[in-house]
Amino acid sequence: MSKDSVHVFPMRVYYEDTDAVGIVYYANYLRFAERARTELLRDLGIENAQLMEQQNLAFAVKRCSMDFVKPAKLDDILAVETRLIDIGGASLTADQRVRRDQTVLVNMELKLACMANDGRPAAARGLRHRQADPGMNKRWK
Amino acid sequence: MSKDSVHVFPMRVYYEDTDAVGIVYYANYLRFAERARTELLRDLGIENAQLMEQQNLAFAVKRCSMDFVKPAKLDDILAVETRLIDIGGASLTADQRVRRDQTVLVNMELKLACMANDGRPAAARGLRHRQADPGMNKRWK
Amino acid sequence: MSKDSVHVFPMRVYYEDTDAVGIVYYANYLRFAERARTELLRDLGIENAQLMEQQNLAFAVKRCSMDFVKPAKLDDILAVETRLIDIGGASLTADQRVRRDQTVLVNMELKLACMANDGRPAAARGLRHRQADPGMNKRWK
Amino acid sequence: MSKDSVHVFPMRVYYEDTDAVGIVYYANYLRFAERARTELLRDLGIENAQLMEQQNLAFAVKRCSMDFVKPAKLDDILAVETRLIDIGGASLTADQRVRRDQTVLVNMELKLACMANDGRPAAARGLRHRQADPGMNKRWK
DSSP, rough: OOOSEEEEEEEEEOGBOOOOSSBBBBTHHHHHHHHHHHHHHHHOOOOOHHHHHHEEEEEEEEEEEEEEESSTTTTTEEEEEEEEEEEEEEEEEEEEEEEETTTEEEEEEEEEEEEEESBOOOOOTTTTGTTTTTTTTOOOO | TTTTTEEEEEEEOOOGOOTTSBBBBBTTTHHHHHHHHHHHHHHTOOOOHHHHHHOEEEEEEEEEEEOOOOBBBTTTTEEEEEEEEESSSSSEEEEEEEETTEEEEEEEEEEEEETTSSSSSOOOOGGGGGGOOTTTTTTOE | OTTTTTTTEEEEOOGBBBBBBBBBBBTTTHHHHHHHHHHHHHTTTTHHHHHHHOOOOOEEEEEEEEEEOOOOOOOOEEEEEEEEEEEEEEEEEEEEEEEEETTTEEEEEEEEEEEEETTTTOOTTTTTGGOOOOTOOOOOO | TTSOOEEEEEEEOOGGOOOTTTTBBHHHHHHHHHHHHHHHHHHHTTOOHHHHHHHHHEEEEEEEEEEOOOOOOOTTTEEEEEEEEESSSSEEEEEEEEEEETEEEEEEEEEEEEETSOOOOOOOOOTTTGOOTTTTOOOOO
């Protein structure tokens, strides 16, 4: 995480991400956002595969809203920025946005739950003590 | 379209749609929703490929919000229901939801724009005169 | 299965399947092929989800070769044809091809194994007695 | 390109790449392979978006064979290795393989054509003079 608590995930747009209009297919921004959140969690010491094997837990998106401002195109280098707005033991609220240089392409707000195999909410060990991060609660929008 | 102006698109969940948690990957509901909107538009006489070739137009999602209630699983038969809430010449507002039998799994609200090659809004021929459908404006939520 | 032992799976090409070249992205033919094999197996009484839950088994592709003859495009209606060439208790050999009307777009040959959780080959109940089907062993190519 | 003419593309496996069996879905190795080829071409001075805009050309896979040796899993770090076996003006033959550390997971052989808008073969400027690379023609298999 950078010092102002914004996690930055750089990535490239490939053919697989585009559609016949010549731009990134809208569902794929959710794939990009999930890659970024996965790397943010990894930076916090939480690995998805371990979480599943050792604690039988996984993060699931419960709610999300997306605002598509401008399209990304083939070969673009994008940055997916993630800011954790709120961290509970079994939940996360995140603001994410996709930028190409200084241009914001997509804004997202997501609410995630950490859930056990049976679908019930469960706390991921090591997540809650992150709660006091001073850079949080600064929304972009 | 059924008589109460709800378009129903039936579909099956395949391995490609699922992830290592054993459920449908969250981004894929947007793929399902787009299949359903495409078939609804086809029923209204608007084909995406023709729209692109003949009028240089394409529908783009501008805003969307998703509420993930319950997960879908491998081999599930789903129904994607679409209700057009508002139709302008160059825009559409749609409510969509994914059901398995009578259980609602995902709720979605989307705002779409019809755009020309250069990204400017443009009216799709034949869309606006659908506006007066009496079954519209009934939201699920 | 039709009378000459060719299973036919009809499908539509959506935006999600295409890329910026304006044609179906090459990897997606493997998604289409898997949908078709899944429906063929379902017709034979074998459901993937049940196979996993009740027998801890899944089919995995071990080898495949693909020949891309012509591209499919947005809104195309395709037929994925599947012919089982050889059925062992723990393996399958299939010829598949993707057609648009009478034009063959992609030819595929696949070798699949039925495997247990631990990656070892295992026989799926109910598969081997299909072996004597007289329509088999007729390759297209 | 490393000194022995093997291009190495490192990547991570995310949830989007996996399926309900808990491993990488077979079609996705073709996505990984295409990312690697794209970066190899970029290293050779050929960008897909430019190729399309300036020369109206795109590379299309004409033939491919895949050998699935072992599965990749969530969170794996993979290396996609690419070796150009043969370069013509309008065609490419490539060997690719996906490794996790020293373990080969998937072997691929691909034949690509460079094609104009109308589907006819066409030479990409700047490709043929790469032909004499001494490290070529060493197949892995």
